Amino acid sequence: xxxxxxxxxxxxxxxxxxxxxxxxxxxxxxxxxxxxxxxxxxxxxxxxxxxxxxxxxxxxxxxxxxxxxxxxxxxxxxxxxxxxxxxxxxxxxxxxxxxxxxxxxxxxxxxxxxxxxxxxxxxxxxxxxxxxxxxxxxxxxxxxxxxxxxxxxxxxxxxxxxxxxxxxxxxxxxxxxxxxxxxxxxxxxxxxxxxxxxxxxxxxxxxxxx
DNA sequence: ACATTAAGTGATT
DNA sequence: AATCACTTAATGT
Numbered sequence: 001x002x003x004x005x006x007x008x009x010x011x012x013x014x015x016x017x018x019x020x021x022x023x024x025x026x027x028x029x030x031x032x033x034x035x036x037x038x039x040x041x042x043x044x045x046x047x048x049x050x051x052x053x054x055x056x057x058x059x060x061x062x063x064x065x066x067x068x069x070x071x072x073x074x075x076x077x078x079x080x081x082x083x084x085x086x087x088x089x090x091x092x093x094x095x096x097x098x099x100x101x102x103x104x105x106x107x108x109x110x111x112x113x114x115x116x117x118x119x120x121x122x123x124x125x126x127x128x129x130x131x132x133x134x135x136x137x138x139x140x141x142x143x144x145x146x147x148x149x150x151x152x153x154x155x156x157x158x159x160x161x162x163x164x165x166x167x168x169x170x171x172x173x174x175x176x177x178x179x180x181x182x183x184x185x186x187x188x189x190x191x192x193x194x195x196x197x198x199x200x201x202x203x204x205x206x207x208x209x210x
Numbered sequence: 211a212c213a214t215t216a217a218g219t220g221a222t223t
Numbered sequence: 224a225a226t227c228a229c230t231t232a233a234t235g236t
Binding site for chain 2 (some may be wrong): 170171172182183186187189190200202203
Binding site (some may be wrong): 147179180183184187202203 | 224225226227232233234
């Protein structure tokens with residue numbers, strides 16, 4: 001774990017902090033599709049993403065889902081930060097998009113480190129900043145983009161976090177992620193295919209224009 | 211061969 | 224853009 005840690009965060013954190021993370025952190029792996037944080041969960045530790053990608057999702061009272069953003073290697077969950085500080089339940093769901101490997105940090109350390117390590121402070125502020133940016137982007141996407149543009153952006157994002165332009169997913173799953181119906185996705189995907197932006201297969205989609 | 215699941219399509223609101 | 228109803232095609236048992 002130590003080398004992996006150094007590889008991903010070595011340039012960010014000072015040695016003393018890396019040491020602390022190394023001794024206090026718990027390494028964990030999740031397989032793709034595993035739910036890491038469920039709605040309403042209490043957060044007792046904070047994750048540092050070593051590899052893989054995590055899909056952050058919101059859900060309304062009717063159980064309708066909506067994808068907010070993806071976390072990638074080197075990221076941390078901003079929701080967790082506010083949960084740890086405010087002692088509230090998680091208002092989001094986190095599902096492993098790919099196989100994920102991460103380190104869990106005890107939440108009590110977070111605030112202590114904030115004052116004792118400048119690099120930690122910078123890291124937290126930086127990732128908070130990134131998260132807010134992504135959230136704003138997500139809002140823009142939902143509010144101002146038409147569904148066909150949203151769909152194409154979704155496909156590109158998904159290809160990005162998976163580092164693979166061949167996506168194994170179904171029209172139904174996409175419709176759930178984008179909060180719309182399967183039929184609509186099928187039709188829009190057909191349109192994108194005719195425009196030469198994607199290639200459709202059964203249970204998979206190849207993104208051509210990245 | 212049969213059942214199940216994914217995807218395509220016309221018509222309606 | 225959503226929903227219904229139905230078809231076709233691919234896949235699993």
